[in-house]
Amino acid sequence: MTHTFSKLLLAGALALALPLGASAADVTLLNVSYDPTRELYVDFNKAFAAHWKTKTGDNVTVKQSHGGAGKQARAVIDGLQADVVTLALAYDIDAIHEKAKLIPKDWQARLPNNSAPYTSTIVLLVRKGNPKKIKDWDDLAKPGVSVITPNPKTSGGARWNYLAAWGYELKRNGGDQQKAKEFVKKIFANVPVLDSGARGSTTTFVERGIGDVFISWENEAFLALKELGPDKFEIVVPSVSILAEPPVTLVDKVADKRKTRAVAQGYLEYLYSDEGQDIAGKHYYRPTSPKYVEKYAKQFPKVNLFKIDDVFGGWQKAQKEHFSDGGTFDQIYIK
Amino acid sequence: MTFKATQIHGLIAATLIGSGALAFSGNAFANDSSELEALRALVQELDQKIRVLDRKSEIAEEKAVADKKAAPVVKAGSSGFSISSADGAHSIKLRGLLQVDHRNYFGDDDPHFNNETALRRVEPRIQGTLFKIFDFDINTEFAKHKEATVLDAYINARFQPWFQIQAGKFKVPLSLERLQGGAALRFAERSYVSDSIAPNRDLGIKVHGKFFDDKINYDIGVFNGIHDGGQSANDDDSTNSKEFAARIFVEPFKGGDSVLAGLGLGLAGTWGDQKGDTEHQSVKYRTPGLNTFFQYAGTTTSDGNKSRLSPQAYYYHGPFGLLTEYIRSSIDIKNATDSTTLDHDAWQIAGSWVLTGEDNGFGVIKPKSKFDWANGGWGAWEVAARYHELEVDKDAFSGGYANAASTTKKAESWSLGLNWYLNDNVKIATSYDHTSFDSGIDGVDDREDEKALFSRLQVAF
Numbered sequence: 001m002t003h004t005f006s007k008l009l010l011a012g013a014l015a016l017a018l019p020l021g022a023s024a025a026d027v028t029l030l031n032v033s034y035d036p037t038r039e040l041y042v043d044f045n046k047a048f049a050a051h052w053k054t055k056t057g058d059n060v061t062v063k064q065s066h067g068g069a070g071k072q073a074r075a076v077i078d079g080l081q082a083d084v085v086t087l088a089l090a091y092d093i094d095a096i097h098e099k100a101k102l103i104p105k106d107w108q109a110r111l112p113n114n115s116a117p118y119t120s121t122i123v124l125l126v127r128k129g130n131p132k133k134i135k136d137w138d139d140l141a142k143p144g145v146s147v148i149t150p151n152p153k154t155s156g157g158a159r160w161n162y163l164a165a166w167g168y169e170l171k172r173n174g175g176d177q178q179k180a181k182e183f184v185k186k187i188f189a190n191v192p193v194l195d196s197g198a199r200g201s202t203t204t205f206v207e208r209g210i211g212d213v214f215i216s217w218e219n220e221a222f223l224a225l226k227e228l229g230p231d232k233f234e235i236v237v238p239s240v241s242i243l244a245e246p247p248v249t250l251v252d253k254v255a256d257k258r259k260t261r262a263v264a265q266g267y268l269e270y271l272y273s274d275e276g277q278d279i280a281g282k283h284y285y286r287p288t289s290p291k292y293v294e295k296y297a298k299q300f301p302k303v304n305l306f307k308i309d310d311v312f313g314g315w316q317k318a319q320k321e322h323f324s325d326g327g328t329f330d331q332i333y334i335k
Numbered sequence: 336m337t338f339k340a341t342q343i344h345g346l347i348a349a350t351l352i353g354s355g356a357l358a359f360s361g362n363a364f365a366n367d368s369s370e371l372e373a374l375r376a377l378v379q380e381l382d383q384k385i386r387v388l389d390r391k392s393e394i395a396e397e398k399a400v401a402d403k404k405a406a407p408v409v410k411a412g413s414s415g416f417s418i419s420s421a422d423g424a425h426s427i428k429l430r431g432l433l434q435v436d437h438r439n440y441f442g443d444d445d446p447h448f449n450n451e452t453a454l455r456r457v458e459p460r461i462q463g464t465l466f467k468i469f470d471f472d473i474n475t476e477f478a479k480h481k482e483a484t485v486l487d488a489y490i491n492a493r494f495q496p497w498f499q500i501q502a503g504k505f506k507v508p509l510s511l512e513r514l515q516g517g518a519a520l521r522f523a524e525r526s527y528v529s530d531s532i533a534p535n536r537d538l539g540i541k542v543h544g545k546f547f548d549d550k551i552n553y554d555i556g557v558f559n560g561i562h563d564g565g566q567s568a569n570d571d572d573s574t575n576s577k578e579f580a581a582r583i584f585v586e587p588f589k590g591g592d593s594v595l596a597g598l599g600l601g602l603a604g605t606w607g608d609q610k611g612d613t614e615h616q617s618v619k620y621r622t623p624g625l626n627t628f629f630q631y632a633g634t635t636t637s638d639g640n641k642s643r644l645s646p647q648a649y650y651y652h653g654p655f656g657l658l659t660e661y662i663r664s665s666i667d668i669k670n671a672t673d674s675t676t677l678d679h680d681a682w683q684i685a686g687s688w689v690l691t692g693e694d695n696g697f698g699v700i701k702p703k704s705k706f707d708w709a710n711g712g713w714g715a716w717e718v719a720a721r722y723h724e725l726e727v728d729k730d731a732f733s734g735g736y737a738n739a740a741s742t743t744k745k746a747e748s749w750s751l752g753l754n755w756y757l758n759d760n761v762k763i764a765t766s767y768d769h770t771s772f773d774s775g776i777d778g779v780d781d782r783e784d785e786k787a788l789f790s791r792l793q794v795a796f
Binding site for chain 2: 209211
């Protein structure tokens with residue numbers, strides 16, 4: 001009798017537990033990202049939602065926030081409840097650790113490739129026919145050439161642009177920092193408008209028709225070609241450029257507070273999956289998975305790329321020397 | 336007339352190309368070609384300059400919109416002057432209360448009181464909020480000669496509406512009228528209940544909150560403990576014993592359309608254990624004319640329990656308002672020869688009517704029309720009447736616990752008030768109080784009636 005009663009209890013408990021276990025949860029994530037990743041994450045979020053639904057049965061809605069990477073990092077530090085950040089450079093994510101302790105110091109070691117699921121570089125976008133005959137970085141320093149780039153103080157992309165030009169000049173002149181400073185100063189003297197983010201600069205160059213050359217994320221340049229047609233713009237690949245590694249990370253304290261750690265972690269890991277890498281390639285970000293590097297090899301021009309660690313000693317040093325208040329950029333840029 | 340950038344571009348292009356066309360018709364082809372090129376380059380240069388100006392303007396506008404969203408909000412108005420962060424999480428507010436009184440006494444032969452003009456309240460005040468839930472309040476008083484002091488200084492953490500923790504110096508949650516702001520009083524001085532017996536401000540900590548759509552308010556706290564009518568020093572508790580306070584106030588019909596929507600009923604009490612101290616000797620039971628009629632003898636010491644109990648109620652409906660409360664203060668006391676428990680009682684009932692039809696309430700009356708000499712606004716007018724009395728335990732006199740100057744066992748006061756609210760911030764008020772006294776000592780005559788007319792000019796923001 002007791003045995004039968006136990007079985008009945010167990011059956012009853014299972015009957016109650018089954019519908020509870022089967023009910024799908026609705027989860028919302030916030031991905032705080034930099035300016036030009038809007039289209040990439042619109043597609044990726046859809047794919048991830050479908051993947052997560054299949055895997056767990058839960059419904060995931062990913063909200064996006066975009067802007068200059070520096071501004072975005074500050075917003076997270078000031079309390080914007082980002083479950084994940086996907087920013088333009090590691091320095092801005094380091095700041096989230098240093099100023100708000102929302103993530104651990106070793107955040108970059110938590111995912112492959114220094115937490116950069118895709119890479120990119122900096123290229124030059126010119127108007128069809130290349131009327132100013134732009135071929136390399138040195139053409140940007142010539143008088144009469146109007147250059148479009150965002151503000152390195154607020155835009156991660158702009159910092160990559162600046163360092164790419166600086167690195168080019170260092171290589172050309174054998175490592176003379178003073179000459180590199182003069183060179184970059186001449187380029188910025190040719191900048192008529194400083195937008196706060198890369199997308200704003202795209203608007204300035206592409207939609208407002210300002211400038212002869214736009215120093216651009218590679219993906220942003222391809223997007224302009226795709227959206228507006230190769231009859232309007234051309235991409236000029238400089239002889240040397242910088243390897244941009246936009247990193248991603250979970251914002252631990254926010255994710256734990258919102259109880260979204262598992263789905264946020266899954267979201268970031270999915271960037272490294274086949275589908276994630278394929279979506280990155282489709283949006284002109286360079287995949288890191290060998291399989292997709294090969295698949296998209298023809299899409300991307302061969303560029304002689306240098307790493308920030310090799311030329312500038314890493315982001316912390318570069319930021320301090322060039323972009324902090326009173327740094328080199330403040331010295332060379334005359335408003 | 337405003338030109339868009341594209342219109343300007345077109346105008347310049349048309350003008351320059353037009354002038355080029357004219358030139359073209361009058362010159363040789365070879366020269367024409369080079370001039371046309373020069374004009375084209377000029378048009379492009381000007382076009383770029385205009386586009387750059389246009390874009391800069393666009394960016395500036397975007398920045399202005401973004402900056403506005405992030406900019407602090409500055410407010411200045413009848414409710415005070417404040418600055419708050421764009422998200423409202425942080426704010427600071429400057430407030431103040433100034434009352435200038437003129438005091439007239441009639442028929443004051445024995446004792447004689449000086450008619451005078453006096454500063455009753457001079458209270459600059461800073462209130463604010465940090466991180467949405469941490470309120471602070473620093474209220475100071477400069478009216479008393481050579482005795483500027485901190486009235487209130489506390490932090491209130493609003494974790495939930497029903498669970499808040501407040502610590503610092505603030506009003507002990509006991510008397511209903513004491514909890515009413517100094518600017519909202521219907522008479523120049525509070526009644527015996529709150530002025531003489533209920534404690535004023537004390538240092539302590541309380542848990543408090545509101546339930547059921549604010550229909551139930553509760554307070555539970557522990558304080559340093561203070562004598563009847565007293566206010567604690569900021570850093571010098573004279574005893575090691577503490578005083579507990581609890582209050583519940585219910586407005587069962589609040590927020591509805593019922594005629595009872597403005598009804599509130601409450602019960603509050605304090606209790607503590609004090610033995611061997613003389614803190615109670617600072618008690619001064621005083622009249623509405625601010626004259627002391629009872630103090631303990633310097634030979635007395637506390638001898639155990641000290642408690643107060645106060646049922647209380649108010650009712651507001653339309654222009655009508657009524658506030659009533661009772662309080663009993665019990666104290667175990669001894670002197671060189673004996674010990675006893677003294678029970679002192681006071682109660683009041685006060686009604687008011689806003690003649691100009693504004694809604695009455697526990698707070699300051701907000702006039703429908705502001706006083707405006709030129710355009711005929713007259714503000715709000717209110718009349719008020721009150722009866723209140725205080726009865727000292729007769730054993731205070733027979734047992735020798737009262738000091739030699741204290742002979743009054745009972746004080747009864749009638750009050751009439753007339754209040755003119757010129758606007759939300761300025762009030763002119765006058766109160767007349769007639770107080771009669773009963774002697775508590777056989778063979779000692781009753782104290783002479785006190786007739787006091789207090790007039791007040793008040794600014795509060």
